[in-house]
Amino acid sequence: MADLSRAPLPTEATLRRRQSLVRQFFRFIAYDLRIMRMVLKGHSQDH
């Protein structure tokens, strides 16, 4: 069994940020942009 007792736990503030609609809206945009950048950089190696 893996020893996870030293794995970092999120703080209350981090847990709140993960569910904050305003913050997560911007994270959603950032994630989508990152996927698009990956598509442009990697998925189009010659096309």
Added chain:
Amino acid sequence: MADVVVLGAGVSGHTAALHLSRLLPSGNTITVVSPNSQWNWIPSNIWVGVGKMSKKQVVFPLAPVYKKKGVRFLQAKATAIRPVGDEESDRPGVDIEYTLPGKEGQTERIRYDYLINATGPQLKFGATPGLGPDGGNTVSVCTADHAIEASHSLKVAIERLKGGEKLTLVVGMGHGTCTCEGAAFEYVFNVDHELREAGVRDNARLVYLTNEAQLGDFGVDGMVFEERGFQTTSELWTGSLFRERGVEAILGAHVSRVEPGVVHYETLDGNHHTLEFDFGMLLPPFGGVALKAFDREGGEITDQLFAPSGFMKVDADYTPKPYEEWTAADWPKTYQAVGYDNIWAVGIAFAPPHQISRPRKSANGTVIAPSPPRTGMPSGVMGKTAAMSIADRIKKGPSAKNHDASMAAMGAACVASVGQGLTTGSAAAMTMLPVVPDYQKFPTGRDLADTRGEVGLAGHWVKLMLHYLFIYKAKALPLWQLIPE
């Protein structure tokens, strides 16, 4: 005028067929051969497996889409390739056996000028005695029907937990050489979510049993992330999630057999263990779909085209060499088959040159090595790339250059999402670029700007968006081609 045959209608084959339908001038034919009548958005099977989605939401019939796009669809499975023709014709052919109701078992030989092998995985439940839903002792989420059964089995467990019983639920990999750890990772957190939602989490012991030597390996040797000015690892990031959600983890495990309620497994230190369980979802290892190959006289040449695993050999460097000598350049670029410039193998069907994750053996010599994932985004890109190469060959002539799509240059996203609804879900969302690390280009193997992991509601929205976008695209609805693979 040319005849193009696509074997398989999963993410890779279906993508190839749709792009061929838009790229090829009229007069050329496209034929898709698939034993399944429906297309399945497999990533959402996870949600079917916990009862959050119905089968109808993750599948749709292929025939109307192909009819609309002018693609001939044969509901059949390919059994053999004849790449140089046979005694009747010099034209290459594929032997197929119909699975279409009413025509089951009928065989036919169809001819091709260009062939795409996108047959996907053979689910090798048989590699581990007692594994799997068909006569075994565990459930699976590999197909929509498997996922429905998993959902029913989970509901039974939840009812027992509500009755006050203490149960053990195990989720993970059913063999030391499995791939798709991301799917098991996502499912274990969905099960955790369901148990919490039902108010029975305290009665359940939830165990993630995996062939990964470290958490966060995901079959890609883990990832390095940059966060707040420090480099951290997917191992630390994943460990945090497991600790936060109270999910136990057994690492570096090869499941040797599954008896009713008991998993037998060996760990990297060579020790053998058992784990009693009340609900078990363990994924099978993948092999290539059984296809034979014959020369013109009918002599078998299967080993020329296929690796022993059943996957098709393509333009990769298959020279056996130690892990330390593996490079990104070993990975295929064009997916063109060895020895035949009119055959491509894409998605899970191509033989990878080696693992991405460091392969290990237990102290007893048992191989415990995650196989390389090549599903989802990379599969779709390979399908499109093969379609573009074929379209160029048909339109520009035999000297047209192949298109490239190396997994050592393309990225992938993995979103493990739980819950339902726009305000209550959450997800662990990862992106990596490239999938196969390139240590000559990046000190950590991957581009830190695009290799990231984050947890939160946004990832759940991304997964929902991908669900609807990819089903829209697969249905070839207006402007489908603008949605990237």
